[in-house]
Amino acid sequence: MAKTHAGPTETDPILHRWSTLVADVLLDHRVHMFGYVPDEVSGHLLRRLEAEPACTVVCCTREEEAVATVAGAYLGGKRGAVVLQTSGIGNSMNALGSFVVPYQIPMLLIVSERGGLGEFNPAQVPLGHAVPRVLDALGIQTFPLTPEAEIAPVLAGAAELAFATMMPVAVVLTTRLTGGKTLR
Amino acid sequence: MNRLDAIRRIVPLLGDAAVVSNLGRNTYDLYEASDRPENFYMWGAMGSTSSVGLGIAMAQPARRVVVLDGDGSMLMSLGCLATVAAYRPANLILVVLDNETYETTGGQATHSGRCADLEAVARGAGLAHTATVTTVDDFAAALGRALRDPGPWFILAKVEQATSFARVPRRPIFIKDRFMAALGTTAG
Numbered sequence: 001m002a003k004t005h006a007g008p009t010e011t012d013p014i015l016h017r018w019s020t021l022v023a024d025v026l027l028d029h030r031v032h033m034f035g036y037v038p039d040e041v042s043g044h045l046l047r048r049l050e051a052e053p054a055c056t057v058v059c060c061t062r063e064e065e066a067v068a069t070v071a072g073a074y075l076g077g078k079r080g081a082v083v084l085q086t087s088g089i090g091n092s093m094n095a096l097g098s099f100v101v102p103y104q105i106p107m108l109l110i111v112s113e114r115g116g117l118g119e120f121n122p123a124q125v126p127l128g129h130a131v132p133r134v135l136d137a138l139g140i141q142t143f144p145l146t147p148e149a150e151i152a153p154v155l156a157g158a159a160e161l162a163f164a165t166m167m168p169v170a171v172v173l174t175t176r177l178t179g180g181k182t183l184r
Numbered sequence: 185m186n187r188l189d190a191i192r193r194i195v196p197l198l199g200d201a202a203v204v205s206n207l208g209r210n211t212y213d214l215y216e217a218s219d220r221p222e223n224f225y226m227w228g229a230m231g232s233t234s235s236v237g238l239g240i241a242m243a244q245p246a247r248r249v250v251v252l253d254g255d256g257s258m259l260m261s262l263g264c265l266a267t268v269a270a271y272r273p274a275n276l277i278l279v280v281l282d283n284e285t286y287e288t289t290g291g292q293a294t295h296s297g298r299c300a301d302l303e304a305v306a307r308g309a310g311l312a313h314t315a316t317v318t319t320v321d322d323f324a325a326a327l328g329r330a331l332r333d334p335g336p337w338f339i340l341a342k343v344e345q346a347t348s349f350a351r352v353p354r355r356p357i358f359i360k361d362r363f364m365a366a367l368g369t370t371a372g
């Protein structure tokens with residue numbers, strides 16, 4: 001429904017490969033509900049998921065809304081993930097800390113990395129850098145998805161951890177994996 | 185209208201509808217009116233209640249989902265109205281119990297009593313089926329229609345500040361498990 005941005009990396013075969021691997025693991029684990037705020041890096045993954053008939057993909061106005069919507073879908077019987085960039089974790093704190101964690105509602109947080117290797121924007125650095133510690137402070141574990149050979153085992157392990165132990169779990173789409181943002 | 189009277193009046197109309205109540209007074213009064221297993225009580229995450237309802241409604245399209253949100257909380261995340269309007273789940277009914285105050289934190293005035301018309305905001309966000317009601321009878325009529333006819337619905341119910349003293353057990357995990365068992369979604 002929502003049109004995502006087709007950036008210049010759209011036809012890059014490397015981008016195709018990682019997003020296909022990620023989508024396949026998510027579908028294997030019956031993760032079918034997605035909430036997101038657009039981001040260049042995750043655009044391709046989202047288009048792939050939107051093409052899956054089993055998936056519901058919701059474009060939200062704020063990442064906190066995406067967390068709450070995906071949590072609601074879990075209550076309604078659908079496993080889900082929030083796709084967001086590191087700054088979106090900042091926008092999600094209250095929904096995570098005073099709803100998802102205390103109610104033990106599992107979900108995946110698929111975070112595209114900003115503020116680390118290759119970053120060009122000073123405004124992305126402090127929060128991007130703080131994300132794993134901020135999540136850790138809430139008891140949420142974070143796992144980087146690098147290198148490509150480890151995407152499947154790490155993401156599958158994160159899904160198992162989340163849905164078996166009823167906790168949100170974060171995975172990071174690192175710039176080393178995705179090549180980072182190209183639109184400057 | 186008095187909020188507790190208003191909720192008591194709609195309980196018999198609900199059938200097996202899921203109800204999500206906003207943190208604070210809405211949760212207290214829903215519990216006091218009727219503690220059903222299909223009730224999901226929020227204890228935190230001010231501003232997220234309607235989005236939780238959206239997620240349930242999208243995952244359970246065959247079941248009616250009623251959200252009892254607050255004016256202060258809706259003002260905290262107006263963007264969710266545009267998201268609901270964009271995806272249009274026909275089974276979702278958003279109710280804002282508007283007492284023009286942050287009653288749970290001591291009754292400080294919200295902007296809904298000064299200038300912000302939340303029904304107009306909902307229409308502006310793209311929601312076509314909206315109503316403002318000021319009496320218990322009109323509230324029951326609007327909700328009855330929303331439970332029958334396809335939505336999504338937005339009902340702004342103007343209520344008085346009225347302190348409820350209900351003591352609701354704060355057991356979020358128990359409430360989640362009971363709710364999911366009632367909806368038959370535990371296996372998730």
Ligand SMILES: Cc1ncc(C[n+]2csc(CCOP(=O)(O)OP(=O)(O)O)c2C)c(N)n1
Binds near residue numbers: 206229256
């Ligand atoms: C993020 C956040 N900010 C502030 C509060 C404190 N707080 C709890 S309930 C509440 C009032 C909510 O107002 P409204 O939605 O109108 O509901 P009412 O209390 O009037 O029923 C506030 C400000 C909070 N719990 N969380």
Ligand SMILES: [Mg+2]
Binds near residue numbers: 256281
């Ligand atoms: Mg209020």
